[in-house]
Amino acid sequence: MxxxxxxxxxxxxxxxxxxxxAPPAPPExxxxxxxxxxxxxxxxxxxxxxxxxxxxxxxxxxxxxxxxxxxxxxxxxxxxxxxxxxxxxxxxxxxxxxxxxxxxxxxxxxxxxxxxxxxxxxxxxxxxxxxxxxxxxxxxxxxxxxxxxxxPVRSTNTSKSLGEIPRWKAVLRFFKNLFEGLxxxxxxxxxxxxxxxxxxxxxxxxxxxxxxxxxxxxxxxxxxxxxxxxxxxxxxxxxxxxxxxxxxxxxxxxxxxxxxxxxxxxxxxxxxxxxxxxxxxxxxxxxxxxxxxxxxxxxxxxxxxxxxxxxxxxxxxxxxxxxxxxxxxxxxxxxxxxxxxxxxxxxxxxxxxxxxxxxxxxxxxxxxxxxxxxxxxxxxxxxxxxxxxxxxxxxxxxxxSSGILQSGGHLPYDCINRLHPWFTQKEACVSRKIDCAAVGIVGNKHELGQILDQFDRPSLSNLQLFNCPALEMPSEAAGFEHLTTIITNNCTIHSWDMDAAVTEANFPSLMTVKIINVTLTDVPIGLGVKEPLASNVEWIAIYQTNAYIFLDLVGDHWKDLVYLYCDDCGLNHIPDAVTHMANLQQITFWDNNITTVPDGTFQLSPDLYSFRLTQDPVTSLPDAVWHCTAWVEVFFIENTLIDAIPSWIGDHAYPSMTLYASGTPYCAAAANNSTAIPAFVSCDAKAAWDTCNLYYSFC
Structure with missing residues (x-):
């Protein structure tokens, strides 16, 4: 005590x-x-x-x-x-x-x-x-x-001065005492x-x-x-x-x-x-x-x-x-x-x-x-x-939150990266994969809406839809406030209507839309056709899809995109929408039917660091495109029909810029004539492949 x-x-x-x-002093x-x-x-x-x-x-x-x-x-x-x-x-x-x-x-x-x-x-x-x-x-x-x-032990000075003191000293003493008090x-x-x-x-x-x-x-x-x-x-x-x-x-x-x-x-x-x-x-x-x-x-x-x-x-x-x-x-x-x-x-x-x-x-x-x-x-x-x-x-x-009181058991939809948030009885996952063929549905609005209602909404960031023969994007998808990625793979999309439109009101966190090996039976008006795409969407990647049916209808609705991939999309020209994308950092039009790139098509962003026209039957590029080599890090023109590269590029090209041109008439002529190629040009197909894999999802 x-x-x-x-x-x-x-x-x-x-x-x-x-x-x-007092008691006697005890021995020390x-x-x-x-x-x-x-x-x-x-x-x-x-x-x-x-x-x-x-x-x-x-x-x-x-x-x-x-x-x-x-x-x-x-x-x-x-x-x-x-x-x-x-x-x-x-x-x-x-x-x-x-x-x-x-x-x-x-x-x-x-x-x-x-x-x-x-x-x-x-x-x-x-x-x-x-x-x-x-x-x-x-x-x-x-x-x-x-x-x-x-x-040292702080002590308080209680002495008082005799007689009157000047006003300025009194003010100083007041602030001194205030400071000491605090x-x-x-x-x-x-x-x-x-x-x-x-x-x-x-x-x-x-x-x-x-x-x-x-x-x-x-x-x-x-x-x-x-x-x-x-x-x-x-x-x-x-x-x-x-x-x-x-x-x-x-x-x-x-x-x-x-x-x-x-x-x-x-x-x-x-x-x-x-x-x-x-x-x-x-x-x-x-x-x-x-x-x-x-x-x-x-x-x-x-x-x-x-x-x-x-x-x-x-x-x-x-x-x-x-x-x-x-x-x-x-x-x-x-x-x-x-x-x-x-x-x-x-x-x-x-x-x-x-x-x-x-x-x-x-x-x-x-x-x-x-x-x-x-x-x-x-x-x-x-x-x-x-x-x-x-x-x-x-x-x-x-x-x-570990799931000991979770109701309903595990859902038959792949859960990737399981989470354990507080105050939820649903199975929470960062990513969900709905395989329509595996669960016996075609992917219409009613079927997908019922499935999405079973998910923990605050946790879902990535929604993947696979093997849906009659996919209709459901309005319930717009209720996931933390959804950052939507992927459709090996599907036939019948409709993407405005009730599931990719707007800021519906998808405030969405950043990525990937459409892979998809057949579009109609124009997806909810994908930035009728209304501008949400400004938070930065990456649209389209692969092996007939996207040519709607890209010319986009106008300036995709102007905030940072990454645009349109590979094997059936394009025969660069869409006008690209001219409005002032923030682009990566752009690729691999394996399309583009034969010419008219001068003035591009207003390329100074932030652009990767440009890809691989495997397009393009024969030449305008100076406006060649000028972007001043800030682009990698430029891919492999397997195109380009037979000439302006000599002046070497004088103003970005110091570490590499132009990959393997499989072009230009590299073939240089090899046949044993002509030295500029240091910034690479005719090595393996180097192009390795570099492409560092920058892009598909090469």
Whole structure:
């Protein structure tokens, strides 16, 4: 049991005024204490001082513990700073994730803020390394283990000046007193302050709210069940640890404070370091070894995980930075308490003996203390109950998300990349594949609508429709607010009407539409024919499909496209819609019937880095197209009928631009005549194939 400062002062007064009743001084006990023990302060010491009593071995272990984790956090922050500062470099991990899994909006955020994020991590790393230097430096200076500079006990100067003082001095004194008052108020919530419990509750409330936000988001995006469960366990431990410790050590507040800081620090280490590395590791393996593909997922299926791993919003920035800031505060608090540690129990520590009589307080004091104590105790208990209830709720939600209460069993539609979101009883998947032939349907609106109603809507990002002989795009598809990709493969599309039109109102998150080996029996008016395509749609890929029946009707409705693939679409000319696409970065018209490209057809974007006319019977290209070699990285004209390449291209071509021309009359003539070809031209078919596979889905 410990005494309040009021009780200690009264006991001190009684000991001093009634020396005849003081017990004889016991012999000094110089034996070293083991473990971690709270020390009752003597009346001669400052009541604000709180000290721990530890053995020498425990003291050494704490010193090594703090040094080790200072180093771990510092190294992790240096790595994070390097990752984001090196984001613009093509051989960096962030660059690989950015262009391998993300679309332009997320890419733009990284382009704008990657350097600032990296600087933030670098600054935090500096703080950790300064703490390491302080820890080691003071230990060397004092020739013993030390936790750095010990702050002096703050004292209040109560002296009053005599006579009047100038007005300017009075103003300065006012602001000085105000600053000192605010500083005193701030320190009162610190690890050695009288309001530590309130400060800890505020800090834990902020921390737990951020952790819950991140855990809820991860449950909707990460397929790793174990990782999601660990988030729930961490939040539960964070919620119940403080109430349990305060209950067990209710008479030893200094131990409570120290252990609360230790638990918080361990949780922050898992939250800010261990779990993010766990999330990033599979993608790092793929980055270092391209054959080690993450769970054999297509990029659009793994994109949701990458969006959780990288910092792509202000909220993600706060969630990534806060654990390290909180870890700094926890380590600072632990070092403060350990800085005042004592390793031996002396007679002074035993002056406040529980055998001393306690003066009976007056009636007014009892009444005043009772009111304050009752209010404080109730607030204290309610805050603990709220934290524990929240922890239990989060833990149960996390456990139930594993599917133990899932209703309806597994659906007969392939689930790719299973998720475990909170508060759902449906089977949640990032990607669903509906094989009409396998489930015995033709793919009309009614059949597909009934199937889509069985899916967990917030989870679905990728919808694949296969082998549907009479596909009609259902209006229910428009209800999936997080749907980013629609794929139709080996189908006959009878209708794509306006009730399922690809507009921002119907598909606010849609980015990709792939139409593969499809027969169109009618114009798909919902695909940007009647109304403009949603501006968030960046990629339309059409393969082996009679798309020529509607591409000339698109006009400027596809103007926001970034990637346009139209391979084996039956085109005999470049659609006019291309002239309105000012943001194109990749364009391909492989294996069509295009014979000429009129001058003025293209208003090519300066962001274009890949252009492909492979296997088209085109005989020549206008200068407007050749001029784009000034910024295009790869240019494919293999197996065309082009027999001449302007010589002036070499003078202004992009430094790393390569023009792949294998199978053309130009390369054939160069080979027959043993003529040297320019350095930017490649007649190697294998090199063209390998490069094409790096840029395009189909080559």
């Amino acid at each position: 410990t005494f309040s400062s009021v009780s200690i002062d009264r006991i001190s007064a009684k000991v001093i005024n009634d020396t005849s009743q 006990d110089t034996s070293t204490m083991t473990g971690l023990t709270a020390v009752a302060m003597t009346p001669t010491e400052n009541p604000d001082t709180m000290r721990l009593t530890v053995s020498h071995a425990t003291f050494r272990n704490f010193w090594c513990f703090i040094l080790l984790f200072e180093i771990i956090n510092g190294v992790v922050l240096v790595v994070l700073a390097y990752l984001y500062l090196s984001a613009p470099q093509p051989d960096s991990l962030v660059h690989f994730l950015r262009y391998g899994y993300l679309f332009s909006q997320a890419q733009q955020f990284l382009e704008n803020y990657a350097q600032s994020i990296g600087v933030t991590f670098a600054v935090l790393a500096v703080f950790f390394f300064l703490n390491i230097i302080e820890l080691i430096g003071f230990s060397i200076y004092h020739r013993r283990l030390s936790f750095g500079r010990v702050p 500083l005193t108020c701030y320190f009162s919530f610190g690890v050695r302050g009288v309001h530590f419990t309130a400060g800890l509750f505020i800090r834990e409330s902020i921390e737990i709210s951020l952790q819950t936000t991140q855990a809820l988001s991860n449950s909707k995006h990460l397929s790793n069940l174990a990782l999601n469960q660990i988030y729930g366990v961490l939040i539960f431990v964070n919620c119940v640890s403080s109430p349990i410790l305060q209950h067990i050590y209710h008479d030893k507040p200094v131990i409570v404070r120290f252990l609360c800081l230790v638990v918080d620090f361990v949780i922050e280490l898992w939250w800010g370091t261990v779990l993010p590395i766990w999330m990033l590791w599979p993608y790092y393996r793929e980055f270092t070894d391209p054959s080690d593909v993450v769970a054999n997922l297509a990029p659009e299926n793994a994109a949701r995980e990458v969006e959780e791993i990288l910092i792509l919003s202000t909220q993600a920035y706060v969630l990534a930075v806060y654990p390290f800031v909180s870890a700094l505060l926890s380590l600072r608090g632990m070092k403060k308490l350990l800085g005042y540690v004592r390793e031996e129990r002396t007679w002074k520590d035993a002056v406040v003996s529980f055998k001393l009589p306690i003066p009976v307080p007056t009636r007014s004091v009892v009444r005043g203390q009772t009111i304050v104590e009752i209010c404080g105790k109730w607030c204290h208990r309610l805050s603990h109950l709220a934290l524990m209830a929240h922890g239990v709720f989060v833990l149960l939600s996390s456990i139930l």
